[in-house]
Amino acid sequence: MTRKPNPIRRRLLGTLAAAPFVLPSTGLAQPARPATRAIPSSGEAIPLVGLGSWITFNVGNDSAARDASAEVMRNFFLHGGRLIDSSPMYGSSQEVIGHGLKKLGRPAYLFSADKVWISDGDEGPTQIEQSRRLWGVPRFDLLQVHNLLAWEEHLPALFDMKAAGRLRHVGITTSHGRRHGELEKIMASQPLDFVQITYNLHDREAERRLFPLARERGIAVIVNRPFRQGELLDRLARHRLPAWAAEIDCTSWAQFALKFIISHPAVTCAIPATTRVDHVIENMNSAAGRLPDQAMRARMIAYVERL
Amino acid sequence: MSEWWSYSLRDLLLFSPQTYYRQFELHNTEWWPLPLLTLGLGVALLFLLQRGGVRTRRPALMALVFCWVWVAWAFHWQRYAAINPAGGYFALAFAIEALLLLWLIAPGPQPEFVPKLHRRAGMGLFLYALLLHPLIGLAQGRSLAQAEVFGMAPDPTALATLGALLFVRARAFWLLAPISLLWCLISGATLWAMKAPDFFVMPLIALLAIVIATASTTTVQSCIDLHR
Ligand SMILES: NC(=O)c1ccc[n+]([C@@H]2O[C@H](COP(=O)([O-])OP(=O)(O)OC[C@H]3O[C@@H](n4cnc5c(N)ncnc54)[C@H](OP(=O)(O)O)[C@@H]3O)[C@@H](O)[C@H]2O)c1
Numbered sequence: 001m002t003r004k005p006n007p008i009r010r011r012l013l014g015t016l017a018a019a020p021f022v023l024p025s026t027g028l029a030q031p032a033r034p035a036t037r038a039i040p041s042s043g044e045a046i047p048l049v050g051l052g053s054w055i056t057f058n059v060g061n062d063s064a065a066r067d068a069s070a071e072v073m074r075n076f077f078l079h080g081g082r083l084i085d086s087s088p089m090y091g092s093s094q095e096v097i098g099h100g101l102k103k104l105g106r107p108a109y110l111f112s113a114d115k116v117w118i119s120d121g122d123e124g125p126t127q128i129e130q131s132r133r134l135w136g137v138p139r140f141d142l143l144q145v146h147n148l149l150a151w152e153e154h155l156p157a158l159f160d161m162k163a164a165g166r167l168r169h170v171g172i173t174t175s176h177g178r179r180h181g182e183l184e185k186i187m188a189s190q191p192l193d194f195v196q197i198t199y200n201l202h203d204r205e206a207e208r209r210l211f212p213l214a215r216e217r218g219i220a221v222i223v224n225r226p227f228r229q230g231e232l233l234d235r236l237a238r239h240r241l242p243a244w245a246a247e248i249d250c251t252s253w254a255q256f257a258l259k260f261i262i263s264h265p266a267v268t269c270a271i272p273a274t275t276r277v278d279h280v281i282e283n284m285n286s287a288a289g290r291l292p293d294q295a296m297r298a299r300m301i302a303y304v305e306r307l
Numbered sequence: 308m309s310e311w312w313s314y315s316l317r318d319l320l321l322f323s324p325q326t327y328y329r330q331f332e333l334h335n336t337e338w339w340p341l342p343l344l345t346l347g348l349g350v351a352l353l354f355l356l357q358r359g360g361v362r363t364r365r366p367a368l369m370a371l372v373f374c375w376v377w378v379a380w381a382f383h384w385q386r387y388a389a390i391n392p393a394g395g396y397f398a399l400a401f402a403i404e405a406l407l408l409l410w411l412i413a414p415g416p417q418p419e420f421v422p423k424l425h426r427r428a429g430m431g432l433f434l435y436a437l438l439l440h441p442l443i444g445l446a447q448g449r450s451l452a453q454a455e456v457f458g459m460a461p462d463p464t465a466l467a468t469l470g471a472l473l474f475v476r477a478r479a480f481w482l483l484a485p486i487s488l489l490w491c492l493i494s495g496a497t498l499w500a501m502k503a504p505d506f507f508v509m510p511l512i513a514l515l516a517i518v519i520a521t522a523s524t525t526t527v528q529s530c531i532d533l534h535r
Contacts, residue, residue: 060389062329091321091390176318262324275323 024038034287040218041170041193043193043297046111046288048262050083051076051280052224052273058091068275071099077107079284085222086135087115087146088127094134097151101136113194113222115173117146121153125159141265144171144196148179148186149199155190159227168256169193175224177205187213196222199267201260201304202232220268227272232257239307248296249289254279258286260300263293318498322390328444329499331460332388332453339528340382345374345458349437349467353440356474357430364475368412371471373456375405382461397493401461408468411479421474429474432512436466461517464510465495467515480520490515 009078029130036045051073059065072267073084086094094114104295106240114131116124132140145151161167171194174183182198188194189209195214199206203225214221225231236253250256261270292300315320329365335342355367379401388394435449441462443453465487472480472487491513 055321055323058390059326060330060386062326062333065326065329091392124373174362 013038021028031079031147032285032288034231035262035291036064039193039220039268041114043218047082047265047284048112048269049081049258050085050111050222050269050271051081051083052181052271052274053086053093053097054090055162055229056275057086057096058093064101067097067103070103071277072098072152072218072274072280073097074104076280076284077104077110078287079281081284083111083113083141083269083271083278084224085113085224087117087249088131089115089117089146090285098134098136104123106136110137110231111176113142113144113171114140115146116154116158117149119150121150121157124150124154138286139166139168142169142194143167144169144173146173148172148174150190151186155186159191160174166204169220171195171220171222173197173222173224177203179209180205183276184209184213186218187217192217192219194220194222194268196224199223199261199264200226200228200232200303201257202228203256204301207264211264215251221266223267223270224225226261226270227254227257236304242303244299247290248292250286253280254282256300258283259291260297262287263291316500318412318495320497321392324503327454327497328449330382331391331455332450334382334386334459335452335454337457342454342456342459345377346437346456347431348374349457352467353437355428356433356471357426366410366521368408368471368475371468372405372408372412375401375408375468377407378457378461378464381465382459385502389463395425397461397490400490401485404468404483407483407486411475411497413484419455424522425473428515429470431470432473432491432516433467434470435512436463436470438464440508443508447504461490462494465494466509466512469513473516484516484520488517 016073024094034047034049038045038046056072057069059069076084084097085173086097088094114128116128118124118127128140128143130287132138143293145154145158155170158167158170162170171223172183172186172193173192173196174180175196175198177198179286183195186192195210197206197210199221200223206221211221213219219281225254232255236257241250245251245256248258248259258270258272261267272279273279274283316528334510352370354369379398383394383398384400386394387397391397424491437457441456442451444453444455445451455462457467468487469491471485472483491509493510498509
């Protein structure tokens, strides 16, 4: 039987060979690869953990902080990360990602996810083009309508871009549990590849209707605010991690929180943001070990709710 | 943004406290030793103001105008706008304040009488902005390199201006102070969103300045009425 060559795998291996930054020749063991899940519409598999950029990468013109962000990205890629999420709403974050990608030699397996965030639909293409230049990518892998803003105008334009081969996937985002009713209608009526919503140990509203609908309609789900912008971890840090967390290879609350999210079968990728190299490694590693099953997920919720 | 009411101020904060305070460090380092010079300028300004004559006041107020223009361009426009999209609007507001302050310098009838209360309060506020406010970060474990200095950073510049306005011309206060007062609120809100313990300082001082200015306006009015 001849195996069809997997273009992503080829791209991945090719870039790994070509980009010494990704795997430094230190003789260290290769980090464990994160588990992946397929995007239903394209079949492409992406790692269960990605990287957000809200606040953490908005460092302005600070060259030391830009280099620190590039270091976070380097470790993200080194540990098998692919999807980076940003938005024109995030101050200098897109520019900082562009700086990192330039410095690191833009890995071909990068999965660039950005957004369009402007109330006038006619200005969408200009904003997208500006974002693309800031990232320094030939085209985006995913463009999402940010917070449903002017979605009636932006979505047709994004579908056109996709049809013309200038974009690979189309999506829409919301967060904090806002406007789920409207999102549900859009998911039911539009040929979306992705939705991005908030889901974590505390905010589980998406489980009720959005996740089943995403599975039914074949829509990939990106989960934002996995740590409620750090507030969830601050709260959990006051308590000891239960000993049974070791059964799912958890060594920290961050991994506990992430494993809970990515073990939901409707979730394609969670996108925690961080300024720290140790944190990005910890987050990536949460997609590498065992994941909780249904019973364990129930136990996790019950435990956290008791704290 | 729809459902805007469901957003709290903290949801809208675009940067971390580290990034915010780092802006002052980068600004001070880039322009060093200008922070020392603007501090010196502040001391000279205070000296000239308290000497009282119209002629000595003009160069002092001119220096204040320069500080507002400088903060508008070098801080808000060149630096802060990179992490806060509202930076451009702040730059514009600071430039407008500089123009308004020019009005104080323009030849015309000068106030004959500024009550002692405002002179003292104005002087105290100016001294606080110049000497104490830059040290507020030290108490929270930040380095002196991140000090917010008069003439370089918006907060002490706005506070010192409120002091100068109380000191110089109580009745012009209501025309010239709104931008400084508004800035005190914006700065306080930013610090609150960042959970900074000193978030209340700027709004509180703004409130005090308003109370004193209100007292001063009534006193001035009653003095004028008395002399009629
Ligand atoms: N409407 C939308 O489209 C929308 C809305 C919200 C968010 N998003 C996207 O989702 C991403 C994630 O959400 P978020 O940034 O709001 O919050 P988040 O990822 O839930 O939390 C980020 C915070 O968690 C901390 N953190 C990360 N990894 C950690 C670890 N291993 N241990 C301890 N602390 C850790 C980070 O601090 P350190 O820097 O110290 O690690 C950071 O302060 C955003 O960056 C953005 O890309 C999209």
